[in-house]
Amino acid sequence: MGSVALAVTEGMLHFELSVAYEVFDAAPDGVTVPWYDLEVCGTDAVRVGRFQLEPDHALDRLRHADTVIVPGWADIDVEPPADLVAAVRAAHEAGARVASLCTGAFVLAAAGLLDGRRATTHWAHTDVLAARYPRVEVDPDVLYVDNGSVLTSAGKAAALDLCLHLVRLDHGSSVANAVARRLVVPPHRAGGQAQFVTAPVPVRDNHPLEALLPWVIERLDEPLTVEDLARQARLSSRHLGRHFRAATGTTPLQWLLTQRIRRAQELLETTDGSIDAIAAATGMGTATTLRRHFNRTVGVPPDTYRRTFRTRPLGRRFFI
Template sequence: MNANMRTVPDMPHFVALAVAGGSSLLEVAVPYDVFGMDRSGLADPWYDFAVCAPPGAGIGSWFRVSTPHGLDRLVTADTVIVPWSHDVEQDPPADLVDAVRAAHEAGARVASICTGAFVLAAAGLLDGRRATTHWMHAGLLARRHPRVQVDPDVLYIDHGDVLTSAGKAAGLDLCLHLVRKDHGSAVANALARRLVVPPHRPGGQAQFIPAPVPADADGGLGALLGWALERLHEPVTVTDLARAARTSERTLSRQFRAATGTTPLQWLLAQRVHRAQELLETTGLSVEQVAERTGLGTAATLRRHFHRALGVPPDAYRRSFHGGSRPAA
């Protein structure tokens, strides 16, 4: 479980959605769908969820929030999510800023969706840190808060206690990322399948795809990615990918960059690390066996890439999910 969790063991992690008025309906619906619906079939306990808002708060221009929880309830939350909540040309509501700051000071993990980053910045939570928001508003955020290192080219950024994400779809990526941190890759992937979305988009992926990926006779890049995912246990290389796609490596790299914001090699490494996470969480395979089954070859190679991607070695990652014990092989 995540080190920032404040809940008592075996008690649900409390997620509070801070709505101060003017929020987008989708940015409210996404956290509810991930954290507010009963998903105890995936992990038990699932999350405790509440919408927190001042009296008369609205969503869009036509929907009024009816909740018994005011913004003062945020201070009791384990995670606070702040969606787009105001016209960014104006300062964010002071009561919302104060409540978010108080929640963070009390130990909550605070995450923003889209221009919710303006609230976190006003609360001083982003000073001296990298942060992101929707690319259309990144320049304004940087000008208004010069101590924030604004990065408009990523989907989300995770500092552990503070997270920011780009537009609406990136908010779903961020929510799934939180589930992955709290409950592991297998649970997050199962939830993604229920939501019919990709199981994992890395936070460093580009926000904006400038051009569509050209389709080819083999069904386009999507078919190639599926082909590669079925062969992660094999030493698949970029040359193999290009050969399977019946194109040159240069053309393949250009298509990958346009579609995913990354290179074929980086994508392969990321998928192998994700597969290693699942195996470490759900099996008793040794690190050497996990390395073989993910196509990374040796335990040393797995440890190097795993630590680079997640900041912890494979053995420590497994212990965080199993309390030092190893699941059955």
Template sequence: MPAGSVAVVVTEEIGVPSWDLYELSIPCTVFGKPQPDLADPWYDLRLCGTGAGAGGSPTGGGLSLRTPYRLEDLVGADTVIVPSVPDVCVEEGAPLPRELIAALRRAAAAGARMVSLCTGAFALAEAGLLDGRRATAHWMHTAQLAGRYPKVRVDDSVLYVDEGDVLTSAGLTAGLDLCLHLVRRDLGAHIANQLARRMVVPAHRPGGQAQFIDLSVPARDDAGLSPVLDWARAHLDRPLTVEDLARRAAMSPRTLYRRLHAATGTTPLRWLLGQRLARAQSLLESTDLPIEKVGELSGLGTANNLRHHFLRHIGVSPGDYRRAFPARPPRAAP
């Protein structure tokens, strides 16, 4: 017996470029390339198209894919993986193919381990396979996932979620984290680590998706609050209070609380903390300032306090975050 049969869904027939080459390549690379010195036989990979027959499925990048298997071949696979679904299904609510949803339900009922990468979670949720479960997707789409499927307990802070027979990952490279986790579950840590070395990636990344979320801009600003929020962002190194913001906005603390909550969905103190964390992230990415100075300039105080908030809200230490984002040569802070 192979290490397991893996069926990967390739969505077609939406009328738009419908599959992401990067996320599709991840399970193909992990499960489709034999590794005889690690496990022989390796996994048995099937690409299953949702269109009629085995026709070409466009990527939108000048390529097309002809799949040798169809949706009925999902049933009987040990693991079913759904990579990203078309953007139009996520952002505009266009329906996913009914045949796909029915096939996912049949595969799950037959005992398959169900896996989604990025927005593939929308397909599992539509099939009812995430009801009552914790799940994730790319952080840019988790709010839509939670709003559309309220029975799903969406967690936007993690790289992947393992619920036993149903697993979901965040977007893009987080799909690789999850696929390596599947190998670790199936064949053990040693084989997963060796495979990760061959792919020149860490076998396990520290932290979660929270370190990649853009905290710098609130979702919605009340036009009347914009001046005071801009002022607060410019003075994050000060020990600001709700009373300071209310005084600057010429309103009572209660009114400020109500309007800020309506505009951003959070409280004044949590908004301030989010802005301080965003400032600290920016300083860690773009300067070589000591951690103590980053804490001071962001208003988070001592290095220990900065570390506490980073571990709690970002999921990694400030040092690990800086090593993960060496995006540009260091420069002095303004």
């Protein structure tokens, strides 16, 4: 409602910028409520991805907006521009609602807007955000966080989740649903970022676990123990634990559980097997055990995950 300003400068990510522009630029057909007055604010001509962009106004225009959107920031290893940080801070002090998309959270953190607040960003960068800004309570497991006047979203598609959330706050669910239908996306997604994070298997030549990890992956349906893994690797359980911690950052049992969950995700996506059958195929034993671990790890129940990621024939269409 009111005016929305997109804060852009060199180094912004074009996907998040495009998402915000698509949502706030024009109302869907049939929606008659007053729509947003969208402005693009930035330095002179800026390069966003491979595109050259001419902003409508300078950054100082942000303080006149009702809502300021800060798209993703490409290079988190460098500090965001001081003029952008100052303009975002000034906009918030003037009463604007400020939202970041993906790594735009680094801009908000640099402006001090996240101090003492819960926030999120793309799962691949949450550790960096937490280390660089220790006063921020970083939550890596959610799609977005709403603190009222300050909001942050996780990576990429979660930017759309947050933009739809803002429309829902301003105009209600029916209007947000209309925007979602136009974009052919769900109006609200359950769960958090964990459901979108794969678990790669680290394999290096001559590593003590090099042969063990593929061996385990082929036997996920078996009731493997740490002792079984240590025996196969010809290591003591203690040394096995050390190698696992160094290679994967976790314990053998936690790594094994992660692989079982990942296999369950694949089976939910690609087969019609029952939850009981998938529990047996992944070494979980029972559907109850699978549901408990799956919900705790992924953030949604197996049935919800299947509905979201189910792969069908005819061009691998995804039904949500």
